[in-house]
Amino acid sequence: MIVTAPRRPAFPGRMDASSPPPPPAPALLPVVVQALPGAAGRLALRLRPEGRLAAFPARLRLIRALLQDAAATGGGAVFETTAGELLLLGVMAGAGRRAAALLAGLAPDAPPPELFLLPQDAGPLLTWAATALIAAPEVLPPRPSEGLAGLDARLEALPVDRVLRHRIVLRPGAAVPERGRRLRLSRVALATALGPLAADADLLAYAADRLTLRLLPALTAWARDVPGWRLLPLPRRGLPSPNAVPGLFGVL
Numbered sequence: 001m002i003v004t005a006p007r008r009p010a011f012p013g014r015m016d017a018s019s020p021p022p023p024p025a026p027a028l029l030p031v032v033v034q035a036l037p038g039a040a041g042r043l044a045l046r047l048r049p050e051g052r053l054a055a056f057p058a059r060l061r062l063i064r065a066l067l068q069d070a071a072a073t074g075g076g077a078v079f080e081t082t083a084g085e086l087l088l089l090g091v092m093a094g095a096g097r098r099a100a101a102l103l104a105g106l107a108p109d110a111p112p113p114e115l116f117l118l119p120q121d122a123g124p125l126l127t128w129a130a131t132a133l134i135a136a137p138e139v140l141p142p143r144p145s146e147g148l149a150g151l152d153a154r155l156e157a158l159p160v161d162r163v164l165r166h167r168i169v170l171r172p173g174a175a176v177p178e179r180g181r182r183l184r185l186s187r188v189a190l191a192t193a194l195g196p197l198a199a200d201a202d203l204l205a206y207a208a209d210r211l212t213l214r215l216l217p218a219l220t221a222w223a224r225d226v227p228g229w230r231l232l233p234l235p236r237r238g239l240p241s242p243n244a245v246p247g248l249f250g251v252l
Contacts (some may be wrong), residue, residue, distance in 0.1 A: 027132035032129045039118040043096035045088040046114040065161035070099040
């Protein structure tokens with residue numbers, strides 16, 4: 001889960017003089033200090049999105065999704081700061097190192113992720129966290145209260161890290177079991193985003209298909225930059241463009 005601070009809704013025009021000022025962004029330091037006692041032998045990963053990592057919003061969404069998945073599989077949580085930095089805190093060592101290697105491969109021109117073994121390397125982490133503030137979440141358009149009104153707009157605005165998951169492709173019996181990565185849409189997460197509409201199987205399939213069409217260009221770019229096998233979700237209509245990555249596999 002990407003943890004952020006609550007954000008007040010923004011309204012055009014002037015703020016009424018009687019309205020209270022928005023609350024300040026919470027500090028990251030207390031969160032890190034609280035996590036240290038139970039994080040022995042675990043890692044923290046700090047990433048500054050620069051270069052190709054920050055070139056496109058879709059790439060940043062993929063980065064957040066990868067970190068969120070590492071937190072889900074290896075424990076810990078993901079925090080984003082007001083300066084745009086990302087912190088994967090208290091993750092198991094294996095999951096943290098896999099995430100670091102994957103992120104480094106996405107953009108060789110960007111600074112590599114910093115890894116902190118806890119609690120040995122807590123000093124530099126605490127020094128940085130002392131001045132870091134937790135960013136407010138992205139404001140999403142309000143969900144329509146009924147029917148199909150605005151469904152396509154909701155799917156276009158749905159953050160990819162809410163519905164995209166990635167898993168390791170294993171090769172049983174090999175000395176190095178990890179062979180590649182598979183990206184998929186989480187039907188459970190998508191159904192949660194759709195609400196009551198997810199009860200209709202055809203609508204759920206339509207939403208998955210539309211999201212796949214929207215995400216396929218960014219997923220293909222991800223596959224181009226990551227070594228090993230890549231399994232990407234395919235839309236029900238149409239196939240990947242002719243310039244798809246050689247060796248790329250699609251899954252329905």
